[in-house]
Amino acid sequence: MVVERFPDFFQWIGPGSLLFLAILVAAILLGLFVGYVVAVFRHGPFEAFYVVAQVIGDAIPDFLGMSLRRLVAIARLTAKEALRRRVLLVTFAIFAAMLLFGGWFLNSSSEHPDRIYVNFVMWGTQMLVLLMGMLVSAFSLPEDIKNKTIYTVVTKPVRSSEVVLGRIMGLGAVCTALLALMAVISFFFVWRGLSHEHQLVGDTQTLSSFVEVDQGSRKSRFSGRRVSENAVMEAQTTQDSGHSHRLELVEDIRDADSPPLVASNVVDSEKLPNGRVKYRRVVCHPIGGHTHPVTVDGEGKDARIQLGSSVGYFRARVPVYADSLRFRDRAGDMKDRGTNVGNEWGYRGYIDGGSSGIQSSLARGLFRFSGLRESLFRRTEVIPLDMSLSVFRTYKANVEKRVMAGLEFESVPDNPEVDNRFVSDMITFETNEYTLQTLPIPRKLVGKLLAPDGSIVGQGEYDLFDDYAKNGNLLLSLSCRDPGQFLGVARADVYFRAGDTLYWLNFFKGYLGIWCQLMIIIAMGVAFSTFLNTPVTMLGIVVMAILGFYSGFVRELTLPDTDGGGPIESFVRVITQQNMQVSLETGVLTTAMEQIDKLLVWLLAGLTYLAPDFSQLDFSDFLTYGYSIDPQRLIVAMVITAAFVVGLTILGYFALKTREIAK
Amino acid sequence: MSTENSSASSAVEDSPKSEQVTRLEQTNPDYDPNVVVETQNLTKIYRDFWGRQKVRALNALDLEVRKGEIFGLLGPNGSGKSTTIKLLLGLLFPTSGRALVFGKNATEVTKNERIGYLPEESYLYKFLTAEETLDFYGRLFDMPAAVRKERVESLIEQVGLTWAKRRQLKEYSKGMTRRIGLAQALINDPELILLDEPTSGLDPLGTREMKDMILKLRDQGKTIIMCSHLLADVQDVCDRIAVLYQGDLKELGRVDSLLQVSDETQIRAKNLPESAAEEIRAVIAKHGGEVLSVENPRTTLEELFLDIVRESQARPGHRSSGVESN
Ligand SMILES: Nc1ncnc2c1ncn2[C@@H]1O[C@H](COP(=O)(O)OP(=O)(O)O)[C@@H](O)[C@H]1O
Ligand SMILES: [Mg+2]
Numbered sequence: 010m011v012v013e014r015f016p017d018f019f020q021w022i023g024p025g026s027l028l029f030l031a032i033l034v035a036a037i038l039l040g041l042f043v044g045y046v047v048a049v050f051r052h053g054p055f056e057a058f059y060v061v062a063q064v065i066g067d068a069i070p071d072f073l074g075m076s077l078r079r080l081v082a083i084a085r086l087t088a089k090e091a092l093r094r095r096v097l098l099v100t101f102a103i104f105a106a107m108l109l110f111g112g113w114f115l116n117s118s119s120e121h122p123d124r125i126y127v128n129f130v131m132w133g134t135q136m137l138v139l140l141m142g143m144l145v146s147a148f149s150l151p152e153d154i155k156n157k158t159i160y161t162v163v164t165k166p167v168r169s170s171e172v173v174l175g176r177i178m179g180l181g182a183v184c185t186a187l188l189a190l191m192a193v194i195s196f197f198f199v200w201r202g203l204s205h206e207h208q209l210v211g212d213t214q215t216l217s218s219f220v221e222v223d224q225g226s227r228k229s230r231f232s233g234r235r236v237s238e239n240a241v242m243e244a245q246t247t248q249d250s251g252h253s254h255r256l257e258l259v260e261d262i263r264d265a266d267s268p269p270l271v272a273s274n275v276v277d278s279e280k281l282p283n284g285r286v287k288y289r290r291v292v293c294h295p296i297g298g299h300t301h302p303v304t305v306d307g308e309g310k311d312a313r314i315q316l317g318s319s320v321g322y323f324r325a326r327v328p329v330y331a332d333s334l335r336f337r338d339r340a341g342d343m344k345d346r347g348t349n350v351g352n353e354w355g356y357r358g359y360i361d362g363g364s365s366g367i368q369s370s371l372a373r374g375l376f377r378f379s380g381l382r383e384s385l386f387r388r389t390e391v392i393p394l395d396m397s398l399s400v401f402r403t404y405k406a407n408v409e410k411r412v413m414a415g416l417e418f419e420s421v422p423d424n425p426e427v428d429n430r431f432v433s434d435m436i437t438f439e440t441n442e443y444t445l446q447t448l449p450i451p452r453k454l455v456g457k458l459l460a461p462d463g464s465i466v467g468q469g470e471y472d473l474f475d476d477y478a479k480n481g482n483l484l485l486s487l488s489c490r491d492p493g494q495f496l497g498v499a500r501a502d503v504y505f506r507a508g509d510t511l512y513w514l515n516f517f518k519g520y521l522g523i524w525c526q527l528m529i530i531i532a533m534g535v536a537f538s539t540f541l542n543t544p545v546t547m548l549g550i551v552v553m554a555i556l557g558f559y560s561g562f563v564r565e566l567t568l569p570d571t572d573g574g575g576p577i578e579s580f581v582r583v584i585t586q587q588n589m590q591v592s593l594e595t596g597v598l599t600t601a602m603e604q605i606d607k608l609l610v611w612l613l614a615g616l617t618y619l620a621p622d623f624s625q626l627d628f629s630d631f632l633t634y635g636y637s638i639d640p641q642r643l644i645v646a647m648v649i650t651a652a653f654v655v656g657l658t659i660l661g662y663f664a665l666k667t668r669e670i671a672k
Numbered sequence: 673m674s675t676e677n678s679s680a681s682s683a684v685e686d687s688p689k690s691e692q693v694t695r696l697e698q699t700n701p702d703y704d705p706n707v708v709v710e711t712q713n714l715t716k717i718y719r720d721f722w723g724r725q726k727v728r729a730l731n732a733l734d735l736e737v738r739k740g741e742i743f744g745l746l747g748p749n750g751s752g753k754s755t756t757i758k759l760l761l762g763l764l765f766p767t768s769g770r771a772l773v774f775g776k777n778a779t780e781v782t783k784n785e786r787i788g789y790l791p792e793e794s795y796l797y798k799f800l801t802a803e804e805t806l807d808f809y810g811r812l813f814d815m816p817a818a819v820r821k822e823r824v825e826s827l828i829e830q831v832g833l834t835w836a837k838r839r840q841l842k843e844y845s846k847g848m849t850r851r852i853g854l855a856q857a858l859i860n861d862p863e864l865i866l867l868d869e870p871t872s873g874l875d876p877l878g879t880r881e882m883k884d885m886i887l888k889l890r891d892q893g894k895t896i897i898m899c900s901h902l903l904a905d906v907q908d909v910c911d912r913i914a915v916l917y918q919g920d921l922k923e924l925g926r927v928d929s930l931l932q933v934s935d936e937t938q939i940r941a942k943n944l945p946e947s948a949a950e951e952i953r954a955v956i957a958k959h960g961g962e963v964l965s966v967e968n969p970r971t972t973l974e975e976l977f978l979d980i981v982r983e984s985q986a987r988p989g990h991r992s993s994g995v996e997s998n
Binding site: 050051063067071074076078079081082083086089090093156157158159160161162163164165166167168169669670671672 | 718723758761762763764765767777780781782784785787789791793794795796797799800808809811812813814856860
C-alpha cells in the first residue's frame, strides 16, 4: 500500500491551524474587498465604508447570539424536509442494486477477493453518498428561498449563521444516518461475500481421500508447486468461491512432554524410539490471503476431517512505521533519497546491490524507529516484520531466483560519543517482489556490542527491546545482497507488525473518512447556495471536489516552469499546432495572454489551497490492504472537516446576511 | 381636504429629506419610544441581474407609525405595499433612504424578537402540523419547552384550529392557512405586527373574525401595520392609513378625517315626518344651501380610492403636499 503521509496530530495541528487561519484571513480580506466594491456601486465610496463596517460590526454579536435551540430547530426542520426528498430513496435504491449486481459479478476467484470486495463497496458508497450530499445540499436552501418559506424564518430572531449551520447539521444528520446504514450493509455484504467453506475432494471426508506426496520431486500432484518440507500426504478441496485449497498431512515431531503446534487438527500420534512424539496433522494451504481451520474428529484412518469457514480476510494490521527513511549510497555516503533507477515516480528509493566486482555494497536503506516498546506488541517472542519490496534488475539472470536482501539492527544511543551500541549480525532472506512478505524476527538477536570507537566490547545474543532498542530507538538497515540488482523501498514498505485490531471497528473507521468528505460536500453545498443558484452551486462543488481529489496534480500544473504556458497559451498552442517548447512571437497579445495566464494559474493555485485535500480523508486503501487506521489520521481528518464546516459557515453567514432574501 | 392641526401624528413633516440619506447609525439619538416604525425617503428600485432598473416599486416614502395604532397601507395591486413591509423587515434592502423599526435599522436581527409577520401568502412548511409549526417558530424565539407548549396551545385555540391541530398544513384550506399564519406571527407576543393582506382568501365570516382579532390585538396595546387592497377592511379597522399608488404616497391620515367631507353637512333624525323634511329643505334653501341627498352620510373609502386612482392617472407623481391630512 502506498502511504505518503504519516500525520502526527500534535505536529500537524500547529502548521495546520496556521494555514487555516491564513486562509480565513485571506478569505475575509477578499470578502471585505468584494463587499466594498459591491457597496461602492450601490452607495458610493464613503457610505460603502459604513455599510461594510456595519456588516463586520454585526457579525460578532450575531455569532455570539447563536442559540443551540434555534440551531437544533432548524436542523430538525431541514432533516424532515430532506427526508421527504426522493434523492435519499433513490440513492439507497441504487446502492441496493449495486450490491445485488455486485455480488453477482464480483469474482472471488481472483487473487485478492477481499480487496476487490472492499474496494467495490467503498468506492460505490463514496461516489453515491457524495453525489447525494451534493444534490441534497445544493437544493435545500434555494428551495426554501424559492418557496418563500424562508421569509417566516429569517423574520424571526434567527442569525444567518444559524440558518447555514443548522442546514449543514440537518442535512448532515440525515445523510449520516443513510451512510451508517450503508456501512452496516456493506460490512455484511463483504463478510457474507467472502466467507465460504470447502469439502475434501474424494469419496470420504477422511484420510483415505489423501494421496502420498511424490517423494522424488517433492512437487504437488495438484498444483505442481513444491510441497512443505514435512508433508507426507496431500489432498484437494472442492472448488468454492472460485478456488480450491491444497491440504497437506504434515509430520510434527516434538519432545515427549510438549504438545503439538496445533491440537485440533491432529490425526494420529506415534511414539518414536528416541522418546520423542510424532504428530501427524492436516493443514490447509492459504490462497489469496485466507485459509480454513481444519478440525479432525476422531483418530486415525476414519477420523472425520472438516474445514471451517474462511479466516484471514478480515485483517486490520497495526503497523509500527519508522520515523524516517534515509539511504546510504554504494560508497556509504548518507543521502535523503535512494538511487533513482529512472522508471519510477519517485515514491520508492532504490538500494544499490553493488557491482559484481565489489563483493559487498555499502548501500543501505536506513529505517529509524523511535518509541519502540515491548508494550506495543501483542506477542513479543517473535516480532513480525512486514515488507513489500520492489526489485529493479539490471540483468535478467534467473528470473525464478529471488533477489537476496539483508537486514541489520542497530541501537541508536542517546550519546553516541559515550554510549556503547548493539549491532546485530546480518539476517539474509529472499525477497518476494511486490507482494507482502513477513519475516519473523526473533526477540533474541545475535550481535556485537561496540564501543563508540568501534572496538568490540561484547558478543552474543541480545534482546531486541531490552538491549537494541533500550531507549526506544532502533535503526534497521536494509541492504541488497545481489550485485547488479536494486531493492526499492519507501517508508511505509517496512514496518513491525504490532498486532491486529478489530476488523469491524476498522471498517467503520474507514467509513468515517467518507463521512468527513460527505460533511465537507454538504457544507460547501449549503454555503455556496447562499449566493449561487442550484446548478452553479453543483458546478462549484464538482470543481472543488475535483481540486480536492487531485490537488497534488493541479498544484503541479500551476508550478511556474511548466512547458507550454498557462491555460490560454496552451489552448492557443493546441489550435495553432505549435510545439510546447517553441516560444511564441513576442507582442502585445502574447504579453497580455501570458499575464492573464499568470492570473488564472495564480487563481487555480489559490483554489487548490481552498479545496479540501480529500487524500487525507480517504481511508479506503487501508481497508483494501487490511491496515488499521491510525487514530491520528482520524483526528486529523475530523479537525480538517470541522475547519471546513466552520469556514464555510462563516462564508455562508456573510453571503446570506448581505443578500436580499425577498428579491 | 387637508388641514395642519394634527395631534395623533405629527412628525412626518419635520424630517427634511437632505439628511435622511446618509445617516446610517443604528440607533437614532432622538429616538422616540412612541414611534415604532419610521421610514425616511424610503425608495426601492428592483433591478435585474445586470443592474438595470426594472421597477420603481417604492418612491421616497416618509412614514411614521406610532405605538398602539393600527396603520393601514392601502393601494391597488402592485402599488408597493408588500415592498414596504419587506423593507421594514429587512427582507429587502432600500435602494436609498432608510427604515427604522424600534429606532433600529430594519436589517438588525434582534428587532425580530418584538415583531410578528404574516406574509402575503402563508409561506409555511406544508409537511408540518399546526402544532409542529408553532412549536418550530417558538423554538426560533428560543422559548423553553414549557412556555412553548402553553403558548402553542392557547394560540391554536385563539385562532380556532384546535380541531385540526394534528393535521398537516397541506391539508388546510386557504382560510385555515391564514389563521395558522396569524398564530405563527403572534407566537412571541410581539409588540409590532405586520400583516400583509390579512383577509385575503377569507370568506366574509372569516374576514370578520380576522378583523375582530386585529382590533383585539390593538386593545392589548400592540401596534399593527396591515396592508390591503380591500377597502372595507381598512376602513373598518385602521386608525390611520397611507394610500400608495405605483410606489408613490398619495394620501396619509386618519381614516375618519380622510372620509369627512368638510363642505357638506349631514343631518340625521329619526321619525321625521315628510312635512318636516320639506321644511328643512326650505330652511336650507333659505340659507342659500343646496340639498344633495338625504341618505348617504359620507363618501365611502371606495370613492376616495377611486378618486385618487383617477387623479393619479391624470397627473402621475408624488402627492403635491408633503403634509398629512387630518
Ligand atoms: N422581486 C421583485 N422583482 C421585481 N419586481 C418586483 C418584485 N417584487 C415586486 N415587484 C414589483 O414591484 C411593484 C410593487 O410590488 P408589491 O410591493 O408586491 O405590490 P403590492 O403588495 O402593493 O401588491 C410591482 O410592480 C411588482 O411587480
Ligand atoms: Mg402585496
